[in-house]
Amino acid sequence: MRLDRRARILPACCIVVAFGWYATQTVRPPDCTVTYSAFTDGGGHPLSGNGEEAAWDELDERAYQDMVASGQCGPPAARWRHWLG
Incomplete structure (x- = not known):
């Protein structure tokens, strides 16, 4: 009977840990839209x-950092902070 209880608790713990990991990831504010353009090679x-x-990701990050520095966007924060509003 004890093994059966552990077998039910383990998946629940894994789900809680996975959700906690997802919620604490650092993300950009959802209302901040970054646009940029670049010339490309052949x-x-x-x-x-x-x-x-350069890489598209580099250009995107550079444009986002410029917007944060100018006050147009907020800095990245934990995902759960955006859920709270």
Whole structure:
């Protein structure tokens, strides 16, 4: 009988831990929309402002950090803080 109780508690604990991990991940505010544009090379890879190759994620992060610095967007916070409003 004791094994049966453990068998029910273990999945519940795993679900609680997974939910806690998901809720504490750092994310951007949901109301902050970042837009940017870039020139690309012949292969469709973006070029940074100085003409060197860059990744789309780099350009996105750079544009977001610029918006945070100018006060247009809030800094990233734990996901659960956005759920509370």
